[in-house]
Amino acid sequence: FDGKSGECVEIPQIIKSASVAMGGSGGGSGSGSGSGKNAKNHQIEQTSATIPSRACGTAVxxxxxxxxxxxxxxxxxxxxxxxxxxxxxxxxxxxMKTSTVFRDMPVDWPIVLSNISDPDHGLFAHQNKNFDMYAASIDTPFEKFVVEETHGGKGWSLKAKIDAKDKIIEIDQSLRGELKLKLDDPKVQKKNDKKKKQRTSKGKKSKSNDSPLWATMHYHGPTSYKMKRVDKETGETKFVSFFYVCPVGVGRCRLLAGGASNMQTPRWLSYLMFNNFIDQDTYLLATQQHNILSKEADELRALMKEKGMDHRDDDLTMEQLKSLRMRTRRKSFVLPSPTDRIGAKLEQFWDETLARSPNRIKYLLRLDESGVFLQKPSREMVLDRKSQNLDLCKDSQDVVRNCRRVQKSAKVLAAVLVLAKVTFTSSARSSPALAFLPSAALSMLRPMVKTSSLVSMCSFLLAASYLAGKLEKEFYFKYTDDMRKRDMKNIPKNIWVDR
Known part of the structure; x- marks a missing residue:
């Protein structure tokens, strides 16, 4: 292959052309008695079959x-x-070491990135209070908020920085009266005084560790986002969350996520946490996207008709595509929260740039015409961990395979122990089933089949089998509507009080 063009230039099994030298000898007569020999080379060219176009690739x-x-x-x-x-x-x-996971998602990539970049949603969709560190409020606005074009207009970036402290949770606690109760509680006050003394005695090092943090967010257009908390004095961090969203089609993407820290998390444990986390709001995004993509298709048709463009034309120039600036998302969303400054800028970015994405217009309009946006996807399809990760990831497949081995081995060993107990009890040493065993082996088996030992060992094996079965199920569809309702009940309990 030609590495620059992707053209197939040679297939050894097909002779493109060859010169075959054929030597010959012959006799001749001339005047007189002499004789001579002459050799004649015949050049024969063999022409091969044409190299098929399917043998060529696209060089990227x-x-x-x-x-x-x-x-x-x-x-x-x-x-x-x-x-x-x-x-x-x-x-x-x-x-720093990284722990990474991935999952294919039946959701459009801009929707996934907008969701990841919204700290407010984490409190309610995931009931995770850490997101409040990154959220803004009227009392605590962003300390830094920068939107800029980078690399001479070829890139786009959004950076935000804010005090890493509770905002919504603090208001909620105030509403519940919990904040006042904690301050007045003598036990809590005594505990706080003790912590202050410890910080003072540890000197400068302790002061550095206990200093306030900045919560920072960085969207690197068009497909990556990272967030971390850094020490205000040193600029150091202990953990970075990062996300890369790879577009694989309209309404589909591959989400690569991970964390960077001083220690690496086992991959199976990372997937255990990641899958449960992602399931909590992916179905909402999948049902939301049908409305958004349908509106985007309608606006693109109107804009292209207005500018005399045909969406079936594969030769549209970049200048023509740049002129297709939509307002779909800005007209669809109401973004009143102080944190929504991030979302407002991102939705504007999508409106102004998505039409330039390779082949997006063609496939978006084709899907819209097929009526796919009128169909509501099932929860089982949207949250199918098997097709979205297990079928694609060797690490996940290894975990499931090992879980099945543990379950099978545990059941077999438990059955063997029970059988041994029955055999020893019924016939002891004279049993034909035990006659072939040496005395040393029998001495080892007897303590194991005592009732107390047998119960303990069988309990351990059954527990191992049960836990392995639970872990195996984590790689298949799990998050039912009942589980969603259970999560929703945690919001008034821990996040925002119903009034």
Whole structure:
């Protein structure tokens, strides 16, 4: 293959052309008695079958950055070299270890990124109070909020910074009267005084560790987002959450997520937490997207008709696509929260740039015409962990395989122990079933089949089998509507009081 063009230039089994030298000898007569020999070379060219076009590939510039392979489908090598570099994590360069997971999602990639970038949703959709550290309020607005074009207009970035403290939770506690109760509680006051003394005795090091933190967020357009809490004095962090959303089609994407820290989490444990976390709001996004994409398709048709463009035309120029600036998302969403400054800028970014995404217009309008946006997807399809991760990930497959082995082995061992107990009880040493065993083996078996030992060992084996079965189920559809309702009940209990 030609690495630059992707053209197939040679197939060893097909001879493109060959010169075959054929030597010959012959006799001749001349005047007189002499004789002579002459050789004649015959050049024969063999022409092969034409190399089929299907044997050729499309050459795409690629780059490896921090263990990830980045492709540039927007042109040749020259354009790729002039494009902005992939986003990186300085913390990884500094030596932090990463724990990564992925999952295919039947949700459009801009919707997934808008959701990830919204700290407010984490409190309610995930009942996770840590998101409040990144949220803004009227009393605590963003300390820093910067939106800028980067790399000479080829990139786009949004950065925000805010005090890493409770905002919504603090208001909720105030409404419940819990904040006042805690301050007046002598036990709590005594505990706080003790902590102050410990901080004072530990000196400067303790002061540095206990200093307030900044919560920072960075969206690196178009497909990555990271968030972390950093020490205000040193700028150091202990953990970074990062997300890369890879578009794989209209209404589909692959979400790669991970954390960078000084220790690496076992992959199976990462998937256990990640899948449960993602399931909590993915179905909402999947049902929301049908309305958004349908409106986007309608507006694109109107804009293209107004500008005399045909969506079936594959030769639309970038300048023509840049002129298709929509208002779909800005007209669809109401964003009144102080934190929604992030969402407002992101939705504006999508409206102004999505039409430029390769092949988006063609496939979006085709899906809309097929009526797919009128159909409500099932929860089982949207949250099917098997097709979205298990069928694609070797690590997940290994976990499921090991879980099945543990279940099978535990049941077999438990059955063997019970059988041994019955055999010993009924016939002891004279049993034909035990006659072939040496005395040493019998001595080892007898303590194991005592009633107390047998109960303990069988209980352990059954517990191991049960836990392995529970872990195996984590890689299949799990998050039912009943589980969603259970999660919703946690909101008034822990996040926001009903009044």
């Amino acid at each position: 510039p690629a780059q490896i950055s921090q263990g990830m392979v980045w492709l540039f489908p927007g042109g040749g090598l020259e354009k790729a070299l002039a494009a902005p570099p992939p986003p990186t994590l300085p913390e990884v360069e500094a030596g």
